[in-house]
Amino acid sequence: MKHVTTTLLATLLALPAHAAITVRDDDGNAVTVARPAQRILALAPHITELLFAAGGGDRIAGVVSYSDYPEAAKKIAQVGDNRQYDMERIIAMKPDLIVIWMHGSAERQIAMLRQLKVPIYHSDPKKLADIPNNMERLGQLMGTEKVAAPAAAQLRAKLASLTARYAQRPPVRLFYQVWDKPLYTISGASIISDAMRVCGGQNVFAAMKIVAPVVTPEGVLQENPEAIFATSEKSDADSEGGLAMWRAFPSLAAVRGNNLFRLNGDLLNRAGPRMVDGAAALCEKLELARQHRAAPAVKAAK
Template sequence: MNALTLPVLLAGLLSLPTQAAISVRDDDGNTVTVQKPAQRILALAPHITELLFAAGGGEKIVGAVSYSDYPEAAKKIPHVGDNRQFDMERIIAMKPDLIVIWRHGSADRQIAMLRQLKVPIYHSDPKKLADIPEGVERLGQLMGTDNVARPAAAQLRTRLAGLTSQYGKRAPVRVFYQVWDKPLYTISGASIISDAMRVCGGQNIFAAMKVVAPVVTPEGVLAEDPEAIFGTSEKSDPDSEGGLAMWRAFPSITAVRRNNLFRLNGDLLNRAGPRMIDGTAAMCEQLDMARQRRSKP
């Protein structure tokens, strides 16, 4: 290499386009940075898998957890554990360049182990329905799939705005949302499900509870006398009333008296992914049914 060739070569290298690092804020408000678009992603909650697919990154998911079954392609993704325990050896072998987590009651120890891998970690925990399209956009940025994520997020925002405009100012309906019957779990105003009620013009009778998923008593529900009671159906028996059947023993409750015991698809409301907008639409329709029954004897 002669003296003239070296400066020319260096100038050529300097002129090559450089890949800028990508930074976004997660649902904890922490900055998450990847040096280049993520290509090997772990989705450590079912709703996260759905968010990543909606953002155009389904093919980039190398590992997921149990019950990550939507869309259909998600069923083929290898599992690395469930919400109780991750398989750390398998996670390490997958060499992820981005880990998307959901923090739940037993997650802190597992997340501490994940942080030891020195891989960027994005925490996904939407608190409001409006956070869902935000999450789609941010994950799209981290994966370099903005061309898919942005229009998908825009479509979700349009649908949500339409539901809010259509139902949000209608006569309020007092609602009890039953997560489980043994023990009797519900949700407080801090839950994203309570925000879905708000969009529909519903009022969560236990919104003031301090715990996100508190245990209540049948007597407490009776004292609040909800106009509508919601439960979720099981995939194995979608036509069964399940835990809602217990309320038939209390015919004095307004919800029972007016036949406002409603079942919803649990996957649509208990997962804070894009399909939750569909679950909210179903809730809105049923709350409108409760309004119409006010005039019936």
């Protein structure tokens, strides 16, 4: 009898043990999976990047449009875009975890996803420090902590280094131009404003109530920012694009100081791991604006 009991115990110990895993998402809600997630839907480009960085790229069953980084993400099946999900395809994929981002037009679609009774994690980093936190929590849900934890630690160290170097530098008032027709910017509630803070920058429209408000050229002129930033895609990285409109106002501080800058939009407009690199590029441009105070450049600087 003792032999039988010992054999049974050994058999049970040999079986894979999967305890339920619970983390809290960016809303503070508990998200529980019965076992490490294997079939995940990443319903925003930044989420795809987070999952890859956390060691779970091979577990992503579906993505949305513009999920193009890293290169392997381009081969993953798409289940829609930020306007509409293909619910039939999503159901057929039988996901065991859905990672969402709640944007302005997403409420109806998210409500449909909740009817599937699949665990849903809301990823919505508000500060740069939330990005490595997301990586760690998603790593826990996938059981890939051995990849996610050191990757998150490395990102935190990089962010700490940037903050130590730039946050206490003389402040630079800046305007961040998301789009020029109409003229969109971001408020202090955006994670991009946190990147500005890390760099010693001050968002001239930080007090706006809407995260992505429309402003007027007259409003920008009244604020008279010392630097103006716009973002570019890879295809037009060498073009001045929407920044050219400001050259019609030579008395504008950003024009006088030669501080019209373009940055890689994929790095700053996505709250994924690469955003810390985007913040580093922003910091470098703001430092250039500080240098222009002492010796304004004559030629266009970009």
